Amino acid sequence: MIETGVIHGRFQVLHKDHLKYLMAGKSRCHHLVVGITNPDPSLTGEEGAAPHRSDTFANPLTYFERYVMVQAALKGEGVPPEELCIVPFPISFPDLFKHYVPMDATFFLTIYDDWGREKLKRFRSLGLTVEVLWERPLAEKGICGKQVRMGIVEGGPWEELVPESTHRLIGRWGISDRLKRLLKQENRQGCQAD
Numbered sequence: 034m035i036e037t038g039v040i041h042g043r044f045q046v047l048h049k050d051h052l053k054y055l056m057a058g059k060s061r062c063h064h065l066v067v068g069i070t071n072p073d074p075s076l077t078g079e080e081g082a083a084p085h086r087s088d089t090f091a092n093p094l095t096y097f098e099r100y101v102m103v104q105a106a107l108k109g110e111g112v113p114p115e116e117l118c119i120v121p122f123p124i125s126f127p128d129l130f131k132h133y134v135p136m137d138a139t140f141f142l143t144i145y146d147d148w149g150r151e152k153l154k155r156f157r158s159l160g161l162t163v164e165v166l167w168e169r170p171l172a173e174k175g176i177c178g179k180q181v182r183m184g185i186v187e188g189g190p191w192e193e194l195v196p197e198s199t200h201r202l203i204g205r206w207g208i209s210d211r212l213k214r215l216l217k218q219e220n221r222q223g224c225q226a227d
Contacts, residue, residue, distance in 0.1 A: 038062030068122025076123040105198035
């Protein structure tokens with residue numbers, strides 16, 4: 034078993050497929066470092082391979098909210114707190130990685146599209162040890178964050194897509210109202226740009 038693994042994601046909103054991904058990484062290492070990407074607007078860059086990832090509606094939760102969400106979900110899966118840490122991970126700024134994560138760890142990722150391939154290339158260019166947990170066609174990705182966010186906004190079925198802890202936190206924090214407000218702003222801005 035690997036001593037330390039680094040795994041990353043935006044987790045906007047943390048869903049059950051995120052949890053499978055996190056647990057796949059944890060099953061391969063003793064200590065898991067979870068890097069939360071796009072931790073704040075100053076550490077969120079435009080990515081040509083995935084331009085939507087920097088949109089406001091795609092990033093409704095704060096770093097702290099995602100920290101709490103990831104921590105609660107992994108606790109619910111029985112991950113001991115001493116085998117886990119959660120840190121910011123500015124995926125768009127590879128020169129900053131060394132300030133947040135152990136560079137001698139094994140970096141886990143999954144690949145579904147050009148964005149996954151870009152991250153693999155980026156990690157390898159830094160000389161990082163990388164383990165691809167799985168590579169699948171985009172059609173086999175499963176749940177996506179936008180699907181959960183739109184379900185929350187539209188009142189559609191979303192509760193079964195997320196861990197119970199995420200469901201409780203979404204309600205406690207009033208995320209539904211925030212998402213509706215952000216989507217309305219984004220739609221208004223889109224009309225102004227036409």
